Amino acid sequence: MSSSEIPVIDFAIYGLNNANTSSANQDEVKCLAASINAALENIGFCYLKNHGVPETLLKEYRETSREFFLLPDEMKEKYKRFRVPEEYTGWLGLEKEALNPKRPGDLREVFDYTPYGNLDGCPEDLCPDFLRTCDQFFKTVQDLAMRVLEVVAVGLQLPEEVARGVLDCHKLVGQKGNYTEIRTSYYPPIGDRALKPDQIRLGEHSDFGSLSLLFQDDAGGLEVCTRTGDYIPATPIPGTAVLKVGQILQRWTADRLVATKHRILIPDDRRFHERQSVVMFLCPDDDASIQCLDGSNKYPPTPFLEHLFKMMKELYAAK
Ligand SMILES: O=C(O)CCC(=O)C(=O)O
Numbered sequence: 384m385s386s387s388e389i390p391v392i393d394f395a396i397y398g399l400n401n402a403n404t405s406s407a408n409q410d411e412v413k414c415l416a417a418s419i420n421a422a423l424e425n426i427g428f429c430y431l432k433n434h435g436v437p438e439t440l441l442k443e444y445r446e447t448s449r450e451f452f453l454l455p456d457e458m459k460e461k462y463k464r465f466r467v468p469e470e471y472t473g474w475l476g477l478e479k480e481a482l483n484p485k486r487p488g489d490l491r492e493v494f495d496y497t498p499y500g501n502l503d504g505c506p507e508d509l510c511p512d513f514l515r516t517c518d519q520f521f522k523t524v525q526d527l528a529m530r531v532l533e534v535v536a537v538g539l540q541l542p543e544e545v546a547r548g549v550l551d552c553h554k555l556v557g558q559k560g561n562y563t564e565i566r567t568s569y570y571p572p573i574g575d576r577a578l579k580p581d582q583i584r585l586g587e588h589s590d591f592g593s594l595s596l597l598f599q600d601d602a603g604g605l606e607v608c609t610r611t612g613d614y615i616p617a618t619p620i621p622g623t624a625v626l627k628v629g630q631i632l633q634r635w636t637a638d639r640l641v642a643t644k645h646r647i648l649i650p651d652d653r654r655f656h657e658r659q660s661v662v663m664f665l666c667p668d669d670d671a672s673i674q675c676l677d678g679s680n681k682y683p684p685t686p687f688l689e690h691l692f693k694m695m696k697e698l699y700a701a702k
């Protein structure tokens with residue numbers, strides 16, 4: 384399998400440039416849903432083009448984030464996130480997470496944001512536009528993520544009330560009681576840095592929530608695990624978002640959709656290049672009970688927050 388097998392799907396009929404999705408042709412929506420879900424069943428990833436998130440907003444979010452990341456660590460310490468689920472907004476420095484706990488810490492810095500987070504955790508004094516940009520990006524991508532979830536629900540061909548139930552589990556996105564966040568990541572140039580054994584930019588993992596929408600820059604390096612266990616590149620394609628299945632959607636669908644592992648290695652040829660990405664992790668409400676939609680009970684019903692706490696405990700155990 385090669386990266387050309389991660390399909391590029393045209394989302395225009397349900398994208399943000401269509402103000403009224405209820406007027407979309409239902410046959411076209413079903414066709415779109417079938418192609419998205421085929422990709423999500425096969426490899427758990429696809430690219431969406433014509434998603435409608437303005438390029439200017441993406442650029443602004445990357446640039447204001449970069450300004451922050453390039454400040455000295457002593458200044459960023461003030462905005463540190465404490466790595467517990469109750470602390471929603473803030474910065475984590477290099478090697479503070481190991482998404483594959485068997486490896487040393489990941490070589491990236493991140494800044495997490497939710498609209499209701501502890502706002503003192505936002506570096507307004509250092510980068511005045513940061514908060515406004517985060518907020519705008521959150522709201523814009525929240526709209527897109529909910530549209531994507533609607534289409535995925537169509538593709539699952541669920542009875543109407545079951546599909547409605549899945550969407551209704553996301554009523555509190557952007558408010559307390561829902562963990563959905565945006566995360567901006569900065570992978571500094573590796574240069575001549577002495578690496579620890581097995582250290583990479585981002586360890587193998589799958590995302591914890593319902594689904595993720597990722598916007599890469601053009602640096603490359605993201606790799607996705609196929610069903611045969613080989614990693615293939617998810618090469619950046621300008622103007623697209625990468626849609627990924629999260630662990631919750633995998634549990635809900637009793638493994639029909641796969642939360643695929645992904646990672647970022649140390650680049651061989653571009654050691655002096657930095658890399659940036661921005662992502663929304665769409666999550667169900669904290670108290671939503673996640674039970675298999677097919678009634679199979681393949682995974683026992685679990686409140687989302689319980690699942691998240693378990694994953695976070697593992698993530699930070701070694702740090
Ligand atoms: O930086 C990337 O492209 C991937 C980020 C990612 O997978 C994550 O933060 O979970």
Ligand SMILES: [Fe+2]
Nearest residue numbers: 588589590645
């Ligand atoms: Fe990820």
